[in-house]
Amino acid sequence: MTELLVEMGAKARQASLTLAQLTTTQKNEVLEQIALALEKNTTEIIEANQYDLEHSTGLATKFVDRLTLDQGRILAMAEGVRQVASLPDPIGNIERGWITKAGLQISQRRVPLGVIGMIFEARPNVTVDSAALCFKSGNAVILRGGKEALQTNIKLAQVIRNVLQEQGLPLDAVQIIQETSHDLAQKFMQLTDYLDVLIPRGSAGLIQTVVNNASVPVIETGAGNCHIYVDETADLQMACDIVVNAKTQRPSVCNAAEKLVVSSQIAPQFLPLVARALHKYNVELRGDKRACEILGAQAVSATKADWDIEYNDYVMAIKVVDSLDEAIAHINQHNTKHSEAIITNDYQHSRDFTDRIDAACVYVNASTRFTDGFEFGFGAEIGISTQKLHARGPMGLNELTTTKYVILGDGQIRK
Amino acid sequence: MTELLVEMGAKARQASLTLAQLTTTQKNEVLEQIALALEKNTTEIIEANQYDLEHSTGLATKFVDRLTLDQGRILAMAEGVRQVASLPDPIGNIERGWITKAGLQISQRRVPLGVIGMIFEARPNVTVDSAALCFKSGNAVILRGGKEALQTNIKLAQVIRNVLQEQGLPLDAVQIIQETSHDLAQKFMQLTDYLDVLIPRGSAGLIQTVVNNASVPVIETGAGNCHIYVDETADLQMACDIVVNAKTQRPSVCNAAEKLVVSSQIAPQFLPLVARALHKYNVELRGDKRACEILGAQAVSATKADWDIEYNDYVMAIKVVDSLDEAIAHINQHNTKHSEAIITNDYQHSRDFTDRIDAACVYVNASTRFTDGFEFGFGAEIGISTQKLHARGPMGLNELTTTKYVILGDGQIRK
Structure with a gap:
């Protein structure tokens, strides 16, 4: 079970290295293909969703509503992917640069985080939103959705992965955990060697569980009194x-x-x-x-x-x-x-x-x-951070990135 | 035991609200007073350090060296505090600002993190460095040092707290945990209601323990292959x-x-x-x-x-x-x-x-x-982050801050 996660993590890490090198044009073309594929596969997606709805007994009406997909909602997902394509790409921006006393030229470049883990509940649109935002920001993503939406999520991920494969890109840039036990979720939260960040989306209970159990760095979202x-x-x-x-x-x-x-x-x-x-x-x-x-x-x-x-x-x-x-x-x-x-x-x-x-x-x-x-004008959001570290408030593409220092020298050694 | 931590956390939180409102001039004056107080109390600090050295049997030579304070090292600490005073204050900087479609004027302001927890090992200079950097960046700090340096750390904190009190500031801006059990350290790492971030400094083993056990967000420092x-x-x-x-x-x-x-x-x-x-x-x-x-x-x-x-x-x-x-x-x-x-x-x-x-x-x-x-020109560092979230590479004052959005309107409601 842990081996499965380690394997997924290693594949995601490998895929992330390729993603980090894609140009903005390449990424936007893939996103357009994903939008088209979602539209083309509407019937199959609805079928998978029907299966989930039929097998989810005893859910409250508002959960059933969140879980349900129809043609309109799938078209809205595709539109969301196109919106992500239209956003400015933060990767490669130079945030600042200077020359040190030793004569080194330092520049701080914006780069992807690497591998992002998402843990979420019943809303299948999170699968597509997250995949699009992570892809545009050059990150691989491993998704762990709620068991109620499992077949829908698997189908959506499959549609995306097919596009990645057709485009000659590593399909493991987007992976979905198909085994929804709590035990595996716990292990996922401990996957420090492969996950750079974990973002929970859903109820206060879910978020607290992740905050309390994760050793992977977490971005806490959501609670609002x-x-x-x-x-x-x-x-x-x-x-x-x-x-x-x-x-x-x-x-x-x-x-x-x-x-x-x-x-x-x-x-x-x-x-x-x-x-x-x-x-x-x-x-x-x-x-x-x-x-x-x-x-x-x-x-x-x-x-x-x-x-x-x-x-x-x-x-x-x-x-x-x-x-x-x-x-x-x-x-x-x-x-x-x-x-x-x-x-x-x-x-x-x-x-x-x-x-x-x-x-x-x-x-x-x-x-x-x-x-x-x-409303802030970020064009899309992956959540609203209520913690102070890394990101605070609405998180867009920029908040899915980090920086690295590139230091150019001429043989400098430290005295 | 947990009550003790909750009480310390609540006091730190309260103190942080005052610290966040201090002007740069006020903060720099306090730092100068702290430097003077360290110089004035050299004898007492060395006495406390002697006690620690006499009661630390079986330490390796390099640990004894790290633990030992003499007049030169105390003067160097005071000089370090003056250097922190001379650094630019990041608090209050406006990182960016814009007007939204709804006509709201948004500005993203740099503010302190709030309350910082430090967990570290034998080097008592971490107490003074951390207190100075946290204070300059408007943060309260709770320090948990190694048991070998306990009396030295208590004395150093006392010198700093006396200055805060003399200056009419909340002395709980700098607190030290005097009970060094592992059990209490564990609880400290879980103090999510009061700590905004936890920074471990020391061996790889210490850092891994903190990463694996903390539910407070951690900035991982140090390991370098x-x-x-x-x-x-x-x-x-x-x-x-x-x-x-x-x-x-x-x-x-x-x-x-x-x-x-x-x-x-x-x-x-x-x-x-x-x-x-x-x-x-x-x-x-x-x-x-x-x-x-x-x-x-x-x-x-x-x-x-x-x-x-x-x-x-x-x-x-x-x-x-x-x-x-x-x-x-x-x-x-x-x-x-x-x-x-x-x-x-x-x-x-x-x-x-x-x-x-x-x-x-x-x-x-x-x-x-x-x-x-x-070497990077940050003037001082609180550690080198090897994680990707929040801070990556050498961390100076800027990395001890977060931002908040201030949004000015004229009665806007959301349609």
């Missing part, structure tokens, strides 16, 4: 619109707002206004003592646990504070370092909030929902 | 000088060369030349079949294991290859991704080698010994 602080100088209508958007536009995602923090100076006016707007979307409100006093029957009492929960649902907890300092301290204590917003018209408050809040993305007068690779 | 490839077009005298320098100038360090790879076209002329030069330094040579045929009694046979060993000693293994491709394949298979060099006068070979070798630093016609924060 996002706050919006409405300052006493806020335009209350703007604040209301932003809170409603951040909470309800897509509550299941990590950049949705989960907590509302309100200055006590405007709470009596603002809370009834925002509660009315949120109730139109059936948002359950959970207030601290002062919020409940203002909202009466419109809110229930929040418990201590509420401040740390990511609901991913039509629920929002509300805290009333007496100062910006109290708001910042509360947010820094309970946030997941994802996205936080202040709604204010006070210049100094906007500076203090953006300086002192510890998060990947800090907003003034905008919805937290903008934390997203597409 | 470095190669020098001498091409058929090399200036043989230059090649000889570089090999001797890279092998013998300081064999115990990670950027010393361990392996010599030689083109078969020049091996008959070059190997006797370089063997003579290396024998002056009593370097033991271990050759593959062809190298041994040429060198006769001047070399012993290398075993398969030799190609993967980092000797850190006056030993060098030699492999003869028939082509650049074979050299590159051999190096990519056995190297630790640290530093590799080609000695050549062939333009295309220099390009192929630098393009295709997978390592943090790739040299043409220079000694691998230049992989070093000071």
